[in-house]
Amino acid sequence: MFCSKCGKENSDENLNCSQCSNRLKPEEPQVKAQVEPAFGNLIPYKNSYGLTAYYLAIFSVIPCLGLILGIPAFFFGLKGFAVYKQNPEVKGKVHSLVGILLGGLCGLVNLIAFIVAIINMAIKS
Numbered sequence: 131m132f133c134s135k136c137g138k139e140n141s142d143e144n145l146n147c148s149q150c151s152n153r154l155k156p157e158e159p160q161v162k163a164q165v166e167p168a169f170g171n172l173i174p175y176k177n178s179y180g181l182t183a184y185y186l187a188i189f190s191v192i193p194c195l196g197l198i199l200g201i202p203a204f205f206f207g208l209k210g211f212a213v214y215k216q217n218p219e220v221k222g223k224v225h226s227l228v229g230i231l232l233g234g235l236c237g238l239v240n241l242i243a244f245i246v247a248i249i250n251m252a253i254k255s
């Protein structure tokens with residue numbers, strides 16, 4: 131890296147400039163503060179729509195709950211994906227897609243099952 135004070139090129143391992151002794155790297159505590167938790171990249175805390183969609187979709191796999199949870203999961207997923215597209219830093223792309231696909235699928239399957247059950251009842255009565 132180059133020294134910000136005198137411009138001399140230094141090895142990346144150097145803490146101080148070899149020419150003017152200017153400090154090249156920020157203090158250790160500042161570096162640690164910037165490090166995210168290990169799972170910070172996996173769970174999109176900043177994209178609550180995507181995260182909500184993901185958990186709704188997971189639970190929409192449970193029979194009967196699919197209709198109640200799958201459809202909101204689908205819409206939360208769409209919203210989460212829109213938030214991600216506007217600002218990719220919030221992450222949650224995969225979580226939103228899981229919400230859209232899994233939630234949409236479970237919602238649809240349960241909706242069809244629900245309609246079929248109603249039609250069956252209507253035919254029998």
Ligand SMILES: [Zn+2]
Nearest residue numbers: 133136147150
């Ligand atoms: Zn220097």
